[in-house]
Amino acid sequence: MNRALLTGDEAVARGAWEAGCRFAAAYPGTPSTEILESLATYPDVYCEWSVNEKVALEAAIGASLAGVRSLAVMKHVGLNVAADPLFSAAYIGVRGGLVIVTADDPGMHSSQNEQDNRFYGLMAKIPVLCPADSQEAKDFIKSAYIISEQFDIPVLLRLTTRIAHSASVVGLEDRAETAPPNYEKQLQKTVLLPAFARLRHRELILRFDRLQAFTEKTPLNRIEWGNPELGIICDGVAYQYAREVFPDASFLKLGMVYPFPAGLVRQFAERVRRLAVIEEVDPFIELQVRALGLTVTGKDTLPRTGELTPAIIRAVFGQQISEHKAEIDLPNRPPALCPGCPHLGLFYALQRQNIIIGGDIGCYTLGALPPHNGLDTCIDMGASITFAHGVDKALANQDPRSRIAVIGDSTFFHSGITGLLNVVYNQSNVITIIADNRTTGMTGHQDHPGTGRTLMGKETVAIDLEQLCRACGITEVVRVDPYLIKETRNTIRRLLNIKKPAVVISQRSCALISARPGAPKKVDAEICSGCRSCLALGCPALSFEQEKALIISTACIGCGMCVEICPKGAIL
Amino acid sequence: MNLLVCGVGGQGVLLFSDILAQLALTAGLDVKKSEVHGMAQRGGSVTSHIRWGEKIHSPLIEEGTADIIVAFELLEAVRYLHFLAPAGWLIYDPLTIAPLPVQLGLVEQIASEELEKRIQNRLKKSLAVRAFDTARTLGNPRVQNTVMLGAVSRLLEFPDDLYYQTIKQLVKPQFVEANILAFRRGQELVSK
Structure with missing residues (x-):
C-alpha cells in the first residue's frame, strides 16, 4: 500500500474520496479550510465554496436525499450557523451517507471562542467520531459513511486544530464504487410538519437506541490493556499525549464519543484501580462517566481552557517536567496586516473620528490593535452591522458618536446582507463599510460570490456589491479606493453627516494576490x-x-x- | 528525533519542515509534523514540530526534549530555547526582524548582542548560520530555508541524494535548481 504524509485535513479529503463521496460543500474557516481545497483536486466529486455553513449543510442534505454520499465541512463556530439544518437533518435522516465535519479550535489559534462541538452530538442525537491522527481521520470518515447509511442518520466527524494541521503517515486505498444518484419523494420522512416531525422524533430515538448498542461493540472504541493501576479514557489528540506520558497505563480510547459506550466504560473501570479522563477543553466524556456513578479524575485537575500538551498532563499527574523556563521578557510577535494591505488605508482614514465601530471576522479584525485601535467589537460573522444597529437604536440621540460597521466582502456575503436589510427596514443611522479586497483573505484566498470563480476553477457570475446594496434599499452607496486615504476619509465624513443608512465599498485587491x-x-x-x-x-x-x-x-x-x-x- | 523549527511568517518555515518530514517518511520512518496556519501566518511567530522514529504518538515536542532547534531568526531562537534538550543543538540565523510593536516604538527591542549572549549562557551547542545573507548573495532571499536545510543536514544522518530527491518532489520545477544550489551552499557553511 502506498503511504503518504497527510495533514488531518488532507486525510479527511482522501477518506471522503475513497468512500465515494460525490458532493462536498464548505465555507472556509481555520482549521478546516484545507479539506475542501484538497478534495477539489480529486476527480469525480463536486466541490463548492458555499455562501455560508448553513447553505453548505442544507445543500449537502439535498445531495444526500438525492442518493449520493455527501459532505459538509466547517469550523466549529460555522456549525452554529448550520445548527438549524443540523437538528432537522437528524430527524429526516439520509439516503446517501451524510457526514458533517467540524474542526474545533482549542487554544483559539484563529477563532473567537473554543466551544466543544462534541456537545452537538448530545443535543442533536447524532453520532460523533473523534480521530486521533491522520490515518484515523481517513478511516473514520469511511466508517462515518457506513454508520450514516446503516442507521439513517447524519454523522459528525470532529477534528481539532492539532489533528487538522498535524501531518502523519496514511496508507492510501482506492475509491469505492457507490450507487448512482436516485431521488424519491418521501413525504413523511422529509417534510417536517409537526405531525410528521413527531413521528420522526420518535423514530430518531429508535435509531439512537440501535446506535447505543453499536457503540458498545464497534472497533472505533478500543481497550489497550496495560498496567491496571491507572486506566485512562481519552479521545482525539489527547490520546496521543496521554500515551506518551503514560506508556504503561491501560487505555480506553474512544473513537466514537457519542453515543457513549457506557457498558464498555463500566467494564474498563472495573478492571483498573484508578480511573482518569484526559480530554481537551470541556468535560464531555467525564460528565458521562460521572453519570454512571464512577469515581474519576478529570477536570478537577486538568485545565478547562486551551489545548493540552504532554507537559501539562505530566505536571497535573505529578511527573517531572523540564526545568528550562521560557525567556519571559521578549517582545511578542503578534500577527499583523501585511505591507501595503488596503485595510491599513481604511483604518488610517477611520482614526481620530468620533465613532463607534462594530468589527467583524477576517484579517481586518487585526485593525482593533494599535496603532489603529479601529474596532470596538469582534463577535461573530456579520455582527458588525447588527451590533452597530443595536447601538444606534439604544443610544438614539443620547450620544453624538456615529455608528459604523466594518465588514469584509466574503463575510458580507456570508451573513452581512441580512443585517444590512435590517438596517434599511428598521432605519438606523449605520454606515456600513465593506472592506472589499476581492477574496477571502484570512483563510488563504478562497473565492466567493464576488470573485467570478468557483472552487473548481470555473468562471461564474460575479455578484456586484454596489447593485446588491442598492437592491437592499441603500440609496447612498459609494465606492472608494483605500489607497487614496484623504478621499476615503472625506467620503466617510460626508456620509456621517447625512444621517441615514449608507454603504462605503472600500475596494482594492488583497496585497498578497495583486501585482x-x-x-x-x-x-x-x-x-x-x-x-x-x-x-x-x-x-x-x-x-x-x-x-x-x-x-x-x-x-x-x-x-x-x-x-x-x-x-x-x-x-x- | 525531535526537531523544532521556528521563524517569522513568510520566511519559508513550512516548506522547510515539509521537506524534512517527507524525507523521514521516504527513509521508512514514522513521522509526525505539527504547525498552526491561519492568523499565525500574518507576520507572526511560526513554529513547526517535526518528530520521527520507530513509533511516534504526540505530534508536539515537549519542552526540554528537542534534539535540534532550527531558528530562522534570532529573537525567535531565544523564544523557543526552553524546548531544547540539555544535549541538543541550536542552529540559528542571527538575522533579526523587528516585531511590529517594536517597529512602532510601542515595545523596547532587545539588542542582538544581548540575545546572542543569552544563547551562549544557556547552551553548550549552538551554531550561527548566516542563511539569509547567503541566500541574498545567491540572488534570492527566498531560498534562506534551503540554505538552512543544507546546514541542518550536517547534523542528520540522511544521505544527500534523499534531500535532492525530496526537494525535487516538493519544490516547483522552475525553482529546483536554485534550491539545490542553496542546499549545497548551506552544507558548506557547516564543517563536518
Missing part, C-alpha cells in the same frame, strides 16, 4: 523630521531608526499610502 503597485518607496532623511506620523499607518514595511523613518525595501510593495500621509513630503 505590486510600484517600486519600493524611500525616505529622504534630510527632509524627514522624525515626527513618526507615518507609523500611525501600522505598515510592517515602515520602521524608525536613529530618529528617522525607514522603509524596509524588501517588505515595501510601493503602494504609496505613506507618501500621502507624510506631512513633510519626505517619502518618495
Whole structure:
C-alpha cells in the first residue's frame, strides 16, 4: 500500500474520496479550510465554496436525499450557523451517507471562542467520531459513511486544530464504487410538519437506541490493556499525549464519543484501580462517566481552557517536567496586516473620528490593535452591522458618536446582507463599510460570490456589491479606493453627516494576490523630521531608526499610502 | 528525533519542515509534523514540530526534549530555547526582524548582542548560520530555508541524494535548481 504524509485535513479529503463521496460543500474557516481545497483536486466529486455553513449543510442534505454520499465541512463556530439544518437533518435522516465535519479550535489559534462541538452530538442525537491522527481521520470518515447509511442518520466527524494541521503517515486505498444518484419523494420522512416531525422524533430515538448498542461493540472504541493501576479514557489528540506520558497505563480510547459506550466504560473501570479522563477543553466524556456513578479524575485537575500538551498532563499527574523556563521578557510577535494591505488605508482614514465601530471576522479584525485601535467589537460573522444597529437604536440621540460597521466582502456575503436589510427596514443611522479586497483573505484566498470563480476553477457570475446594496434599499452607496486615504476619509465624513443608512465599498485587491503597485518607496532623511506620523499607518514595511523613518525595501510593495500621509513630503 | 523549527511568517518555515518530514517518511520512518496556519501566518511567530522514529504518538515536542532547534531568526531562537534538550543543538540565523510593536516604538527591542549572549549562557551547542545573507548573495532571499536545510543536514544522518530527491518532489520545477544550489551552499557553511 502506498503511504503518504497527510495533514488531518488532507486525510479527511482522501477518506471522503475513497468512500465515494460525490458532493462536498464548505465555507472556509481555520482549521478546516484545507479539506475542501484538497478534495477539489480529486476527480469525480463536486466541490463548492458555499455562501455560508448553513447553505453548505442544507445543500449537502439535498445531495444526500438525492442518493449520493455527501459532505459538509466547517469550523466549529460555522456549525452554529448550520445548527438549524443540523437538528432537522437528524430527524429526516439520509439516503446517501451524510457526514458533517467540524474542526474545533482549542487554544483559539484563529477563532473567537473554543466551544466543544462534541456537545452537538448530545443535543442533536447524532453520532460523533473523534480521530486521533491522520490515518484515523481517513478511516473514520469511511466508517462515518457506513454508520450514516446503516442507521439513517447524519454523522459528525470532529477534528481539532492539532489533528487538522498535524501531518502523519496514511496508507492510501482506492475509491469505492457507490450507487448512482436516485431521488424519491418521501413525504413523511422529509417534510417536517409537526405531525410528521413527531413521528420522526420518535423514530430518531429508535435509531439512537440501535446506535447505543453499536457503540458498545464497534472497533472505533478500543481497550489497550496495560498496567491496571491507572486506566485512562481519552479521545482525539489527547490520546496521543496521554500515551506518551503514560506508556504503561491501560487505555480506553474512544473513537466514537457519542453515543457513549457506557457498558464498555463500566467494564474498563472495573478492571483498573484508578480511573482518569484526559480530554481537551470541556468535560464531555467525564460528565458521562460521572453519570454512571464512577469515581474519576478529570477536570478537577486538568485545565478547562486551551489545548493540552504532554507537559501539562505530566505536571497535573505529578511527573517531572523540564526545568528550562521560557525567556519571559521578549517582545511578542503578534500577527499583523501585511505591507501595503488596503485595510491599513481604511483604518488610517477611520482614526481620530468620533465613532463607534462594530468589527467583524477576517484579517481586518487585526485593525482593533494599535496603532489603529479601529474596532470596538469582534463577535461573530456579520455582527458588525447588527451590533452597530443595536447601538444606534439604544443610544438614539443620547450620544453624538456615529455608528459604523466594518465588514469584509466574503463575510458580507456570508451573513452581512441580512443585517444590512435590517438596517434599511428598521432605519438606523449605520454606515456600513465593506472592506472589499476581492477574496477571502484570512483563510488563504478562497473565492466567493464576488470573485467570478468557483472552487473548481470555473468562471461564474460575479455578484456586484454596489447593485446588491442598492437592491437592499441603500440609496447612498459609494465606492472608494483605500489607497487614496484623504478621499476615503472625506467620503466617510460626508456620509456621517447625512444621517441615514449608507454603504462605503472600500475596494482594492488583497496585497498578497495583486501585482505590486510600484517600486519600493524611500525616505529622504534630510527632509524627514522624525515626527513618526507615518507609523500611525501600522505598515510592517515602515520602521524608525536613529530618529528617522525607514522603509524596509524588501517588505515595501510601493503602494504609496505613506507618501500621502507624510506631512513633510519626505517619502518618495 | 525531535526537531523544532521556528521563524517569522513568510520566511519559508513550512516548506522547510515539509521537506524534512517527507524525507523521514521516504527513509521508512514514522513521522509526525505539527504547525498552526491561519492568523499565525500574518507576520507572526511560526513554529513547526517535526518528530520521527520507530513509533511516534504526540505530534508536539515537549519542552526540554528537542534534539535540534532550527531558528530562522534570532529573537525567535531565544523564544523557543526552553524546548531544547540539555544535549541538543541550536542552529540559528542571527538575522533579526523587528516585531511590529517594536517597529512602532510601542515595545523596547532587545539588542542582538544581548540575545546572542543569552544563547551562549544557556547552551553548550549552538551554531550561527548566516542563511539569509547567503541566500541574498545567491540572488534570492527566498531560498534562506534551503540554505538552512543544507546546514541542518550536517547534523542528520540522511544521505544527500534523499534531500535532492525530496526537494525535487516538493519544490516547483522552475525553482529546483536554485534550491539545490542553496542546499549545497548551506552544507558548506557547516564543517563536518
